[in-house]
Amino acid sequence: MSKPAPPPPDPQIADGPAGKVGLILSAARHLFLEQGYGNTSMDGVAKRAGVSKATLYVHFESKERLFAEVIDGARSRLREALVTITGNEQIDPAETLRLIGQQFLRFVTTQEVLTLFRAVIGETQRFPELGQTIFQAGSSDMLTLITDSIAQASARGTLRVENPKQAAAQFIALTKSDLHLRCLLEPSFQANEADIQRNVDAAVAVFMSHYGPRPR
Missing domain, CATH: 1.10.357.10 (Tetracycline Repressor, domain 2)
Incomplete structure (x- = not known):
């Protein structure tokens, strides 16, 4: 049985003034809560947020x-x-x-x-x-x-x-x-x-x- 798709980033954040930063933070929060710090990767955050890794690293260097x-x-x-x-x-x-x-x-x-x-x-x-x-x-x-x-x-x-x-x-x-x-x-x-x-x-x-x- 396939796993259910993870919930999307919070719409309140995604539609807010922070734009892509809000999407990234929402995605990261979900992943850190679900997987912990060690199991969360920057690749995973970028994918969850729907942004490129380059965009992610522009806003967060690590x-x-x-x-x-x-x-x-x-x-x-x-x-x-x-x-x-x-x-x-x-x-x-x-x-x-x-x-x-x-x-x-x-x-x-x-x-x-x-x-x-x-x-x-x-x-x-x-x-x-x-x-x-x-x-x-x-x-x-x-x-x-x-x-x-x-x-x-x-x-x-x-x-x-x-x-x-x-x-x-x-x-x-x-x-x-x-x-x-x-x-x-x-x-x-x-x-x-x-x-x-x-x-x-x-x-x-x-x-x-x-x-x-x-x-x-």
Whole structure:
């Protein structure tokens, strides 16, 4: 029995302003999710996208760069949400952190993102530069957004933080706790909203107990 034909690239992307770049990214995303990083070839991406290899290499010089762009595209909505949250200085810092934690944890526990995470973890032995590239493709700017928000709250006196960047990294680690690892290692397990809220509430409580303003 022949295998069913793979789904075409997303029409929303194909018809968008990105044109061929959108087609390429959509095709690459499908293949990385279906086959993993190691089994996906630039030839396969070009064929799936319906473009020539020359066109593919004009926009993406390597598979590593293409994978980084797929990861960054997945992160874009999270980044936009964090920009909105951290841009509102009127919100209590505990509530700001709660909103950040909810958006972040919902993102990293989606099936698509978990599959991409597994692809990175599974290939770092053969492609040691991959993990660093993926980290740089989006983690640093999200960490910067959270760092700046914590620094601003500290400047207003609503937090007491000497090293905002370290505190931001600690908050991300507290938010993920063991929930993210369980989702990675148990594909049959799916975090629900109650799991996410419980993790985030605990992370905010621990963070504020250490970095919150001293009681008068």
